[in-house]
Amino acid sequence: MSTKSLGSDSFQLGVCYYPEHWSEQLWDDDFRRMKEMGFSIVRVAEFAWTIFEPEDGRFAFDLFDRALDTAHRHGLKIIMGTPTATPPAWLTHRYPEVLNARPDGVVYRHGQRRHYNYSSPVYRFYCERIVRRMARHYSEHPAVVGWQIDNELNCETNDFHSDADHIAFRQWTRKQYGTLDKLNVAWGTVFWSQTYTDWEQVFLTRPTPSNSPNPHQLLDEKRFISDNAISFARLQADIIREDAPNHWVTTNGLFGRLDNHEMTDELLNFFSYDSYPQFSSLEDPDHRESLRDRKWSLSLSESRSVSPQFCVMEQQSGPGGWVNQMEMPAPRPGQARLWTYQSIAHGADMLLYFRWRTATMGTEIYWHGINDYHNRPNRRVREIAQVGEELGRIGSLITGKSFQASIALLEDYDNVWDSEFDVWVRPLRWKSRDSWHKALQERHIPVDVVYMRESTTLEDLQRYEALVYAHATILTTERAALLDAYVKGGGTLIMGARTGYKDQRGQCRMIPFPGLAADWCGITVEDFTLCNANYPAAGAQWNDSGLSPLSTAIFNEVLSVESETAEIMATYTSEYYSGQAALSRNRYGQGTAWYLGSAFTEEAVHGILDRIGIASPAEGWVELPKQVELAIRGDIAFLLNYSQEPVQLNFLQPVTDLLSGNRLSELSELSPYGVLVIQR
């Protein structure tokens, strides 16, 4: 497990602020009011390159010097952002090679953000210089405590196709494979005569007929993009470590094609997440059965898998969206506060709202800050001031405590990246992820996310009674060995359709399904089909008493028992494989392995959870309705009501709510979007 955790004694609440956007006359009042609201920390400067370097090689720190001094007078601490997400016009105009490009070669131009590439030596030169100048200038400033590198790496696009990227990818493959023979084998280039005979022929994927590049090349492309982003962050981290050695370093966001675990382990002090649960108010066709804003808890669990205690660098404070897209309604009364405690319940020990006041210009005029354009009192100011007051009282009771979970969802970057392109696997993953999260939420069973990495140990896994590795299509021998030991050692492992048939290159193994997982699962897959609207997934039922139904989805595999210790737990009830096995359970060593030949529906998850017996930590002291999430950090329990209606809780033992000081026993109402924080 990562030890790159935020190690703070007290909870730090704060806000993102852009002094360069406002009349200097507003600053003092702004900082004063921040302090009054209970804020202690402010992030600045991450989009201010032209302020710091108005012309190539001419540097100007006076604006931020004055702003930081003012903040410091009010006792606020400062996180400096490096401004490399928004290169100046003078830079991109003179050196267009620093720009990123679409897959078809069309170059992104000035006018938005994140239009650069990580590969260009010219861009790296300019980034190094501005970061070094800023680090040196602010290394001794009494207000500054840490740095955010760039802003939201791989946001806007995580696709790179500039000439510099093609060259960097070629170098990366050369380092990775050494010889073209090895590259040809890894990419399966014998298929369709794609064999490379000179390194000069190697590029990132480019336009092809039918938009269908080589899948193994594309998997490596994603590994490259992640490595390249980390290398770009490393450039900056190394400078800050050298020139501002007393400051911590982080970066913010959880975006695609980026191994946040590796980046955090190698470069950062801790991970930071940007939490915008109101995205859930938009139509989201990929997640039809989602839990709305409550599903952000799963992203927070991902963040916790990187840093057990982390920072939320941007917490949604109001309506969101750009002028031309992502139109989000206003959070309802209490909702912004609920989301704050959602972040904290999942491990945030530092949290900054985005942003102090809504921008009056530019793309983000509808990405509302706490204050409106007009700067008068409003509902958001009142609600967040309440949070500030509360955390001032109880923050230190929470800080540093660890989230408690007895079950974990396993994940790994190979499968995340490979499945993006794989239409047989991608929908399985989304469906099962949603089903597991929703069923566990409804049963009030907290869950961790664990990434299978080179550094993952058996001990890391054995912290959990049960592990769900729903569709580990790619299963390496190393990970298989770890899982084998976990089950043998007494763990419960749950797997689903399409497990284990690919290797690390995304090529298919010439061994029976489910590949390296066959041993502990005790079954093989004899026949299979994907399902769709014209070929619906079959029904199934449990074989134990009651024959209760277990719906399947997206894929149907017909299982054959291969081991004496395996038993068929559920059988199909329709299609030509009616009566054949859909779900198996194998006793293996001291443990148990479940295998479902399908995506997991919620019904399937509930059926399995009924039988493996993982209890909610609510058991024995409180009865909770479905609308409420339970999260535990050490001795602190968080109860979060995501519903617009008040709900009834039943406390079997009297407890005290730290927020209100109320003593709660027996039936008790929790208000719409209400929060309870209980020490037990």
Place this chain on the structure above:
Amino acid sequence: MSTKSLGSDSFQLGVCYYPEHWSEQLWDDDFRRMKEMGFSIVRVAEFAWTIFEPEDGRFAFDLFDRALDTAHRHGLKIIMGTPTATPPAWLTHRYPEVLNARPDGVVYRHGQRRHYNYSSPVYRFYCERIVRRMARHYSEHPAVVGWQIDNELNCETNDFHSDADHIAFRQWTRKQYGTLDKLNVAWGTVFWSQTYTDWEQVFLTRPTPSNSPNPHQLLDEKRFISDNAISFARLQADIIREDAPNHWVTTNGLFGRLDNHEMTDELLNFFSYDSYPQFSSLEDPDHRESLRDRKWSLSLSESRSVSPQFCVMEQQSGPGGWVNQMEMPAPRPGQARLWTYQSIAHGADMLLYFRWRTATMGTEIYWHGINDYHNRPNRRVREIAQVGEELGRIGSLITGKSFQASIALLEDYDNVWDSEFDVWVRPLRWKSRDSWHKALQERHIPVDVVYMRESTTLEDLQRYEALVYAHATILTTERAALLDAYVKGGGTLIMGARTGYKDQRGQCRMIPFPGLAADWCGITVEDFTLCNANYPAAGAQWNDSGLSPLSTAIFNEVLSVESETAEIMATYTSEYYSGQAALSRNRYGQGTAWYLGSAFTEEAVHGILDRIGIASPAEGWVELPKQVELAIRGDIAFLLNYSQEPVQLNFLQPVTDLLSGNRLSELSELSPYGVLVIQR
């Protein structure tokens, strides 16, 4: 108000004709039949550049000379089109810099029309030369009476991205702002470090990640495109004025990113519109609640706002569409005639059908003319001959008379252009525009459209009892002053959500909502949210007797009364703001200002109209069903039945239908698509 109006004593009916498309043997018969049908005017030549200039610098007028002479023999008058919408292949092939380009730089090529840009000096040279040659050649031709410049400026695309356009835009910004500091302020470039430090860095918006250019730059881009189109038209208008001083000048169409008012005031004798109501038979997801072909009345009202009496240069005469898109059914019997009177009722004093005979080749083989390919008698010929006969009798009773309306919808180009890109505002505007138009149509209250321009005077506004300025997001101090005076002076002004929070640059004002409108509205907006499928707009109800419902849509603002003279007219009945104010009315000076914190639904419009007491001019003499539009020009009333069924009218006073000569009193049936023209 514009004085650029068509000043004609007699109604002129005519048709568009392409002699170059047909065997010369057909011409005489064609012109003879035109005359028989009651036509007096013919438009020609607007796509005939290669006829006039088959090679660079070689000119040939013989084909059109013969055609015009033939037309003249039949007593027909001619409108010459300048042929600049379709540059010859020899021109674009030799000088590709004259071509327009997609935003990503891909150049549009020969093979369609309107593939050129307005900026290229080369293109302007060639346009000047061909227009001058044509003007000189035809200035004394006895048949020619006027000129159409180009054809449908900004049709096909109103997006320009050629190199010449980038350069012209840079010059435009330089002229507009003088210094880069001013440009940087206007475009809010401090946001995301977009500051420009050299004019060479300034371009029209170009490809960015997430397709999201700077919104203030984009607003200026639209202003530039309009100015540039006008400048291109001016080039031609000046030549015609100089070389054919006895001819009038117009151009046709009502397309985006073009200030038709400015163009007409500065260059033209009058405005011309191209009316194709059958577009309404296509699926149109943006206008789900539209009035179908009857909604063309609103476009005709826009045309009337440019020229009180205008020309319809192209009136739909049959099924329409290109070979590969826009597939329109045939107008039903009577429908083409109905649409003709729709145009006339709204102010057309000259009207040409498009086109004499359907093209047998090219993109428009399904854009049917009056005659079919086969040139035999058909239903369209018969119907339009009837119109010709009728207008021959009654046209002069209508010509020159002014449309009568006591209410107007306010509009301005700043908001039209800014809202195109703004997803918070665009749907508000469409919804409210539809609701107002539909409700006024159903109540038989004629309505004008008035554009707020620099030249707009208080007198222009005071012609109306009531003005609707539904979502004037951008509200300049000049316009605010005018509106203030209008209300103070006794007018009724009705405004809706998101009024007044932006300035002319599209940046947000740091004053409470609704900005400069707060004074006369007497309220501020305390809390607000946009609404969507996942967050439905709240219900509301009227506070006066009956508590009748008033539905809201798209946006909900919670109003706070700030003035003693303001009263809450309706309150929300759901959501967390239930019981709070949704609609206010403020007595201000001698007048009244209404403010609705939402888009206007039809229900809301009817509720407001019930209370402000604007009567239909039908009152007292005829009772009309909803299917019938009433329009008044001077002493002439037009009754238009848009329905496929006959409808019942009830004449309280006897009247005479000028078309049929019938005396109508008490219950009277109006046939499907039927028209009555009544002098009172």
Place this chain on the structure above:
Amino acid sequence: MSTKSLGSDSFQLGVCYYPEHWSEQLWDDDFRRMKEMGFSIVRVAEFAWTIFEPEDGRFAFDLFDRALDTAHRHGLKIIMGTPTATPPAWLTHRYPEVLNARPDGVVYRHGQRRHYNYSSPVYRFYCERIVRRMARHYSEHPAVVGWQIDNELNCETNDFHSDADHIAFRQWTRKQYGTLDKLNVAWGTVFWSQTYTDWEQVFLTRPTPSNSPNPHQLLDEKRFISDNAISFARLQADIIREDAPNHWVTTNGLFGRLDNHEMTDELLNFFSYDSYPQFSSLEDPDHRESLRDRKWSLSLSESRSVSPQFCVMEQQSGPGGWVNQMEMPAPRPGQARLWTYQSIAHGADMLLYFRWRTATMGTEIYWHGINDYHNRPNRRVREIAQVGEELGRIGSLITGKSFQASIALLEDYDNVWDSEFDVWVRPLRWKSRDSWHKALQERHIPVDVVYMRESTTLEDLQRYEALVYAHATILTTERAALLDAYVKGGGTLIMGARTGYKDQRGQCRMIPFPGLAADWCGITVEDFTLCNANYPAAGAQWNDSGLSPLSTAIFNEVLSVESETAEIMATYTSEYYSGQAALSRNRYGQGTAWYLGSAFTEEAVHGILDRIGIASPAEGWVELPKQVELAIRGDIAFLLNYSQEPVQLNFLQPVTDLLSGNRLSELSELSPYGVLVIQR
């Protein structure tokens, strides 16, 4: 009719195999098992260019020599594929001019297949060389019997926009037209001033505003693409004829913009089709009323129109799809066997499954072969082994026999290509094609497809009692003369809306609708409209006893009887043309011509078939449910059950099923996806 038919005494069953994809240790076992399954023929090498020519000019035949020798030892025959569909990286990297490009000029790059153009002299040089080397090397190999040229010409894309293509098109137009005057007339360039004055101005269609190129130019573009593909195939065919004169030549696939009839007649020994009926399990919005996998019978009929007996070079054997698209479920038990007999029933005398074993790498890891990655026994192996056994017994009873049909659907490339772009015609064609095919299938009336070509004779047509030429928009004088003679001679010809108004250039004739068909149809079209969701097609009814309904779709034409021999068979019952003629029948010479002023609905087809009296060949010996297809080859009847349920047949005479040897009489059950082969 074509004589380019597969002339084989015995049925040849086989499989596609890629020795280069597998460890050489697997080969012997693979070939042995093929032989055991009843396979006699194997296709290889069509994607193996880099195996044969690993570097420019260095050739290596050893891998395939060893593979072919092994196959030969097992008594298998070999079809060699020329590998030109997948140029090596060294070729495309060094000579990017060989690559194809998108319409906007973006070049397709290495990483998939079919990314080259047919026009580049460089590509033709390299293709010639590799084909010649292969032909010479394998001309005397005892296993090799024939060649497949390239692979699936015009698959992936049939759009070409490389510089080489533009040049080749210019040469093609020059040859076609001789003078620019003729080209200008053919393309109707007088419309919109598109006149060409220099050959250098002539290009394939390029980007235009509104994506709307000249339709006549586009029609020629498709003719060019077909000619160019054939010319590319000819290059290879000529070499093989010269250097491997004892081998036959074919190519595979049925793709757009390619005149397979001309190609086969000129270059090939017979036509080969690739049959993947499981595509029907995907959502297909263009074919909502399709017959699912049974509609592949129509494509097989198209193949039969090229070669009366043909080869299926790729027959689907399992689930299909690429890693990122086209996700197909598994065929259900019996379905792959059913599809095999579907191919055979329609004229296949040679059939190879795609492919022996699923690829473990590359784009097609989900395009399943007979064997799974793991190479163990599976359901597919068992099912296809059964087919091998059956055809070993009965194949020779079928081979060489001709499909029997008394009705044919007429088709021609002019209309296929012209209608792709024409939104008035395209939906008519799809609707009517579906309706005719479905109704004939349900009535168990086998149907041929006949392409109207220059070589088509009256005798070719007179083989059929009735011909359906549903929407022959383009009708040439030659084809009209042939049809006239067919009807006069006693045939029944059925035509639908929009017949005959275009000439071969796609330009509209200046004669009344239905143009050249008016004579034998005995009607003209007076009024017409296309219909859509906002303007629904009218109802109609039969005028004979019962007044049974006849629904119309997409278009409504109002017919006027022009001939004494014509009678109105059905009249419209709604819309303004209610009571007017929708369907006519004309006695003309010895024959009859029907004309329907609409697309054909299934209801309309059944009504017409009820009245023209074409019987099913099932009549008198078996009663069949709708789910079963009947196909006849000579004295062999095939009964194919496409349903997942068993169905009841009623044999009025006892027959013997050749597959099972069962004697069938009276009621008999046919299993799900079951097949009967009966000799009568």
